[in-house]
Amino acid sequence: xxENIEKRPYKANxxxxxxxxxxxxxxxxxxxxxxSDSRGSGKLxxxxxxxxxxIIEVGIxxxxxxxxxxxxxxxxxxxxATSPACFLSARALEQIKNDVAYSNNPVNVVGxxxxxxxxxxxxxxxxxxxxxxxxxxxxxxxxxxADNYETEQAIQQAADWPxxxxxxxxxxxxxxxxxxxxxxxxxxxxxxxxTKGDDAVIIACGETVYPALEAASVLETEGIATMVISMHxxxxxxxxxxxxxxxxxxxxxxxxEHSVNGGLGEACAAYLMxxxxxxxxxxxxxxDEYTVTGSQTEIFNHYGINKTGISDxxxxxxxxxxxxxxxx
Amino acid sequence: MTSKELKIKSxxxxxxxxxxxxxxxxxxxxxxxxxxxxxxxxxNEVMHVSPENxxxxxxxRYIQSKGHCVEAxxxxxxxxxxxxxEDLNTLCRYQSHYIGHPTRKVxxxxxxxxxxxxxxxxxxxxxxxxxxxxxxxxxxxLLGDGEMPEGSNWEAALSAAxxxxxxxxxxxxxxxxxxxxxTKDVCSTDPLDKKWEAFGWAVxxxxxxxxxxxxxxxxxAPFEKGKPSVIIAHTTKGKxxxxxxxxxxxxxxxxTLEEFDKANQELENAAALLL
Numbered sequence: 302x303x304e305n306i307e308k309r310p311y312k313a314n315x316x317x318x319x320x321x322x323x324x325x326x327x328x329x330x331x332x333x334x335x336x337s338d339s340r341g342s343g344k345l346x347x348x349x350x351x352x353x354x355x356i357i358e359v360g361i362x363x364x365x366x367x368x369x370x371x372x373x374x375x376x377x378x379x380x381x382a383t384s385p386a387c388f389l390s391a392r393a394l395e396q397i398k399n400d401v402a403y404s405n406n407p408v409n410v411v412g413x414x415x416x417x418x419x420x421x422x423x424x425x426x427x428x429x430x431x432x433x434x435x436x437x438x439x440x441x442x443x444x445x446x447a448d449n450y451e452t453e454q455a456i457q458q459a460a461d462w463p464x465x466x467x468x469x470x471x472x473x474x475x476x477x478x479x480x481x482x483x484x485x486x487x488x489x490x491x492x493x494x495x496t497k498g499d500d501a502v503i504i505a506c507g508e509t510v511y512p513a514l515e516a517a518s519v520l521e522t523e524g525i526a527t528m529v530i531s532m533h534x535x536x537x538x539x540x541x542x543x544x545x546x547x548x549x550x551x552x553x554x555x556x557x558e559h560s561v562n563g564g565l566g567e568a569c570a571a572y573l574m575x576x577x578x579x580x581x582x583x584x585x586x587x588x589d590e591y592t593v594t595g596s597q598t599e600i601f602n603h604y605g606i607n608k609t610g611i612s613d614x615x616x617x618x619x620x621x622x623x624x625x626x627x628x629x
Numbered sequence: 630m631t632s633k634e635l636k637i638k639s640x641x642x643x644x645x646x647x648x649x650x651x652x653x654x655x656x657x658x659x660x661x662x663x664x665x666x667x668x669x670x671x672x673n674e675v676m677h678v679s680p681e682n683x684x685x686x687x688x689x690r691y692i693q694s695k696g697h698c699v700e701a702x703x704x705x706x707x708x709x710x711x712x713x714x715e716d717l718n719t720l721c722r723y724q725s726h727y728i729g730h731p732t733r734k735v736x737x738x739x740x741x742x743x744x745x746x747x748x749x750x751x752x753x754x755x756x757x758x759x760x761x762x763x764x765x766x767x768x769x770x771l772l773g774d775g776e777m778p779e780g781s782n783w784e785a786a787l788s789a790a791x792x793x794x795x796x797x798x799x800x801x802x803x804x805x806x807x808x809x810x811x812t813k814d815v816c817s818t819d820p821l822d823k824k825w826e827a828f829g830w831a832v833x834x835x836x837x838x839x840x841x842x843x844x845x846x847x848x849x850a851p852f853e854k855g856k857p858s859v860i861i862a863h864t865t866k867g868k869x870x871x872x873x874x875x876x877x878x879x880x881x882x883x884x885t886l887e888e889f890d891k892a893n894q895e896l897e898n899a900a901a902l903l904l
Binding site: 333354357359360362364365367368369370371372373374375376377378395396399400403404405406 | 686733739740741742743744746747749750751752753754755756757758759761762780781784785787788791792
């Protein structure tokens, strides 16, 4: 399944972010991008050239970036406050909490080059805490689109979303998850079922959905039917879909480009446990350590976030389930 | 308002600040008393904002960055009719909207503040929006001298100058004291005027408890075309009550009933002298 998809041309979600914002700005002068010397890394140079009045540059000053964005949003602007995720979600966390979420200024906080996109630059530039900290803040939704389709849809919906939104993008070109999205309805807050299956469910978000899909291909060849969900909205979690999938499948594996602490996996596990849906769960992500350096792919491989690692995790869990049954 | 009326108004506000702090058994007494003249002049003489136009995109905007002195803001907003004054009887009570910092749940409050160093960036964003929309409204924000070491203020000072926000006016309530000690002994930001100037702002210094001087300065902003304005308002913490003035302990000490009576009497006497 994944092989066919790679034939379709695709680009980095960041580029789709910029192109979508330009399309929106063409029709709406209220669309404003605020950047902290990050228009280059945010692929917003063409946006700035086309709409110089609609890009606000505050320099390398993330706290001010978010405060200014909140002020603009309070005056009716549709603001996309763009900065590397590592700084935005840490340095400006109090501004996100108070000026955006608590004050209900519907800013779109856009974390770029997230996760381990800046792999070789090391820990200072990795953003592996953003889901965890933002999940703990009321009145902001957390979104990590997987492919170009999800990105375009998410941005379009975020522009008119009445509450604050955190959007997270990596740097790598991301293949489409499906051959065709015809007749699909993308909705913020609703998970997207990519493949169907009732042996195992892999729930992933952002740039880990594609390796999850590749793992499902491997599993398929071994007779294991896997449901893959792109849980692009980490908060609020689509608990209806999670419940349905977990009840149907024997095991649950979650995958994310984030610390295993406090992210998508823990959100899923907490829901399942608290609703008495007892399934073996494996949370895959970056363990509680400072990551090795390398490219995003090398780091993913190091931690088993690839087709082999993910498919092995599924098989191990399934094996444990059958051993448990045999014991009984 | 005449100068005398404004002065009497400030005394009235001070009495109410103390009254509601005593009732709530909580509040920031010293700072509210130091900054209330600024609020008096802003709301009664300078800003075009009222309960009637509060949803209008053309209204002037005020952000209280030093949010802990919310009692001054609430008393002035009640006086301007944004909400019934008796609501303040619930100040800091269980489930009240009138909490110890400004929140938008209270009519007339523009933004939720309280954590320091947030007002100036938000006010800058509003001022940029006014420029983008070619609107004439102005944005005012009140900062405490104790919050000046917050880096976000200086980030905002830089970008506000870069964007030539002459529709933005910051007022620093420079009462010289913060919770621990004198501001100059904690983390001095002096010479404050030179710092703002170096960041590209037009600066004026006034006696921040002199309503006439404040009115003159606030109405004169912008002081220079193409530059944001800052008024360094030299004030006295605990202003108006002899035993509270310049006393560190009154940062957030709540008066006893006896102290309240004494303070009230002093303020009444001061008002009587003006009549």
